[in-house]
Amino acid sequence: MSVADRPTTLRKTGHGTRGTVLRAGRWSLRLDPRTVLVCLALIVVTACLVVLSVGTGTYALSPLEVLRTFAGHGPPGAGFIVLDLRLPRAVVAVLIGFGTGMAGAVFQSVTRNPLGSPDIIGFGNGASAGALVAIVVLDAGAPQTALGALAGGFATAAAVYLLAWRRGVHGYRLVLVGIGVSAVLGAATSFLYVRADIGKAAQAASWMIGSLNDRGWTEVRIAALGLLVCAPVVLVHGRRLALLEMGDDAAGALGVPAERSRLVLLCAGTGLTALAVAAAGPVPFLAMAAPQLARRVTRAPGPNVLPAAWTGALLVTAADLITQRVTGSALMPVGVVTGVAGGLFLAWLLFRERRAHRV
Numbered sequence: 001m002s003v004a005d006r007p008t009t010l011r012k013t014g015h016g017t018r019g020t021v022l023r024a025g026r027w028s029l030r031l032d033p034r035t036v037l038v039c040l041a042l043i044v045v046t047a048c049l050v051v052l053s054v055g056t057g058t059y060a061l062s063p064l065e066v067l068r069t070f071a072g073h074g075p076p077g078a079g080f081i082v083l084d085l086r087l088p089r090a091v092v093a094v095l096i097g098f099g100t101g102m103a104g105a106v107f108q109s110v111t112r113n114p115l116g117s118p119d120i121i122g123f124g125n126g127a128s129a130g131a132l133v134a135i136v137v138l139d140a141g142a143p144q145t146a147l148g149a150l151a152g153g154f155a156t157a158a159a160v161y162l163l164a165w166r167r168g169v170h171g172y173r174l175v176l177v178g179i180g181v182s183a184v185l186g187a188a189t190s191f192l193y194v195r196a197d198i199g200k201a202a203q204a205a206s207w208m209i210g211s212l213n214d215r216g217w218t219e220v221r222i223a224a225l226g227l228l229v230c231a232p233v234v235l236v237h238g239r240r241l242a243l244l245e246m247g248d249d250a251a252g253a254l255g256v257p258a259e260r261s262r263l264v265l266l267c268a269g270t271g272l273t274a275l276a277v278a279a280a281g282p283v284p285f286l287a288m289a290a291p292q293l294a295r296r297v298t299r300a301p302g303p304n305v306l307p308a309a310w311t312g313a314l315l316v317t318a319a320d321l322i323t324q325r326v327t328g329s330a331l332m333p334v335g336v337v338t339g340v341a342g343g344l345f346l347a348w349l350l351f352r353e354r355r356a357h358r359v
Contacts, residue, residue, distance in 0.1 A: 032300050035306075053089075059081055092215045092219050094313045095223035098227065101294075102305055102306075103269040104289075106269035108291050109241045110244060120178070123273055123274075127149040128149070131207075149275065163177045212333075219279040229271060230275075234305055237264060242303055282335070286338055291308040
């Protein structure tokens with residue numbers, strides 16, 4: 001029996017790395033025990049927060065009552081409130097957090113810069129501008145808004161990529177060009193606010209902060225579509241993503257086509273960002289903070305795609321629960337909480353880097 005024909009086996013990784021490797025023919029997957037435990041812990045905590053969030057509101061339910069309602073044995077009237085009104089909001093929070101966290105890990109690894117998140121380099125702003133055109137100008141519904149976000153996100157990605165091209169695309173040029181394009185898109189969205197009537201402007205302003213209000217199963221399908229299409233691409237190219245962090249020369253020496261891999265990963269990250277924006281609007285600082293927190297918790301090198309994704313899901317779910325518990329209302333946009341927390345996290349990160357004499 002040849003090596004390629006052997007069934008899936010487990011063995012310890014060599015070269016001083018920790019973890020085990022799953023092999024099946026030419027496919028292999030390295031599993032780090034700490035990373036696996038962190039992901040499981042994030043999933044459990046996120047699920048607990050979802051149960052608490054679903055039970056929060058004027059018609060309060062205990063966690064046990066929520067679980068019984070999921071099983072079809074809840075209190076009278078709880079089925080409609082939980083399954084039709086509150087659960088879609090909680091599921092959207094998990095999906096957009098997962099997708100945005102994964103996209104943030106992709107962009108930070110591709111640019112090799114912790115500030116290379118899609119909301120800072122303009123990709124998220126492009127999706128927001130496209131969705132805003134659909135909302136304000138075309139008076140579109142959720143599916144048309146999703147198409148507008150996709151069109152705006154990919155148009156911005158193409159513009160940034162081409163403007164940053166110079167015998168290839170390097171991380172620092174992508175970040176600098178993206179910041180410039182983001183400023184232009186910010187001016188465009190301000191112009192749309194000025195031209196919109198007061199009702200649409202108020203709706204757009206709430207949506208642009210990142211809001212989970214009135215989210216239903218349509219938005220769940222939109223956010224899930226981004227994960228179903230783009231997440232497998234990111235996971236399949238996870239090893240290439242780790243090699244790209246080492247630089248194009250090192251990746252090329254190891255047989256990875258750097259520019260083609262970067263383009264594929266940028267497209268997948270843009271798709272994740274655009275559909276997350278279409279489902280709930282741009283959630284500030286999430287794509288930047290989730291990968292950084294994931295790296296610190298797992299203490300593992302590489303992009304940490306799945307830990308970053310589950311960290312993003314946890315952050316959005318927690319922020320949504322805070323808006324409901326602290327303010328006593330579900331009307332405050334979740335982006336207000338993530339914006340405040342993200343600003344504090346950025347200040348702490350800069351302070352830490354300065355103390356280490358890295359900035």
